[in-house]
Amino acid sequence: MHPNQIFHTQEYQENLAYAAKRAFGTLAVNGPNGPLLSHIPFLVDKDDVWLHLVRSNPIARVLKSPMPVRLAVTGPDSYISPDWYEVDDQVPTWNYVAVHIVGTLELRPADELRDVLDRQSALFENELQPKTPWTTQKMTPEVLTKMMRMIVPCRIQISDVQGTWKLSQNKPDDVRLRAADAVETHGMGHDVETLATLMREA
Numbered sequence: 001m002h003p004n005q006i007f008h009t010q011e012y013q014e015n016l017a018y019a020a021k022r023a024f025g026t027l028a029v030n031g032p033n034g035p036l037l038s039h040i041p042f043l044v045d046k047d048d049v050w051l052h053l054v055r056s057n058p059i060a061r062v063l064k065s066p067m068p069v070r071l072a073v074t075g076p077d078s079y080i081s082p083d084w085y086e087v088d089d090q091v092p093t094w095n096y097v098a099v100h101i102v103g104t105l106e107l108r109p110a111d112e113l114r115d116v117l118d119r120q121s122a123l124f125e126n127e128l129q130p131k132t133p134w135t136t137q138k139m140t141p142e143v144l145t146k147m148m149r150m151i152v153p154c155r156i157q158i159s160d161v162q163g164t165w166k167l168s169q170n171k172p173d174d175v176r177l178r179a180a181d182a183v184e185t186h187g188m189g190h191d192v193e194t195l196a197t198l199m200r201e202a
Contacts, residue, residue, distance in 0.1 A: 001100060002164040009202070015163035018075065019099045020044035023123060025073035027051070029059055029105065036062065042071065042156075043120050049101060049156035050116050059105075060152055069105035069156055074098050076198065078189035080168070084182035085175045095166050095183070095195060102160040108153040116153045167195075167202035176202065 001008070010018070019025070020043075027038045036058045042051040049071060053060040075097030082090035108116075118136055125133035136144055168176040176199060184196035 001098070001162050002166055004170070006169050007164050007166045008162075009165050009169065010163045012161050015099045015161045016044060016101070016158075018097070018163065019071075019073040019101055019161070022073050022075060022099075025071045025101075027059060027105075028070045028072065029062070029067055031058065031062055040071075041120060041124070043116070043123055045119075047158045049103070049158060050119065051154050051156070052113065052116055052120075052151045053154055054151055060107075060154075063105060063107050063154070066104045066106040069103060071101040071103075071156060072098065073101070074190075076189070076191035076195035078183050078187035078192045078195050080179055081182070081186075084179045084186075085171065086178050087175055093166075094189075095168060095199065096189075097163070097165050097167075097195075097198065099161065099163045101156065101158055102162065103156040103158040105154060105156050108155050110148075110153070113148055113151065113153040117148075165198070165202070167199045169202045176200075 023043065024039070024041050027040050029036050038053065038057055038059050040051050040053070042049050044050075055061075077094060077096035080093045080095050082092055114136065121134060121136065125131070125135075139147075168179050171179070180196045180199035183192050183199060187195065189195070
């Protein structure tokens with residue numbers, strides 16, 4: 001997280017809601033030979049995060065007992081040119097939204113896997129309406145059973161949620177709004193239109 005507290009504008013629940021909506025992030029744990037990372041979809045349910053890992057995933061292999069974990073969720077971002085502020089003596093920077101979920105990762109019993117899969121797919125399929133939702137019931141029992149043998153259900157018990165919303169809040173309003181206009185037109189990064197909107201609302 002960015003050390004400047006001016007960029008920590010969102011409360012716990014707002015940061016968690018953002019992560020829940022994004023529903024995709026980078027899972028990080030300390031492995032025996034250094035950090036282990038995995039890019040995963042996930043589901044937030046109250047103070048828990050539910051996910052599944054392929055059995056051969058390095059994190060799944062070291063997850064013999066509950067262990068500390070961090071799940072990094074990134075949002076829109078863009079390079080910010082000093083020229084966009086239209087004031088002197090500025091420096092290049094990068095604006096972005098990032099939320100970190102901190103907690104304890106644990107393996108869950110195999111009989112919970114089907115529920116995790118069904119709830120995850122329902123979350124994402126709901127975003128595709130009016131398409132008829134895909135469900136695991138569309139799979140033949142043999143194929144579903146084979147697939148489920150290859151993955152394991154996991155849960156993160158959340159202990160903290162931290163967010164950085166770096167949106168040029170440290171600049172005067174007129175300067176920030178000029179930069180937002182430039183981001184929308186010339187931004188380089190991910191989802192620059194959303195970033196520009198957030199900068200205007202900051």
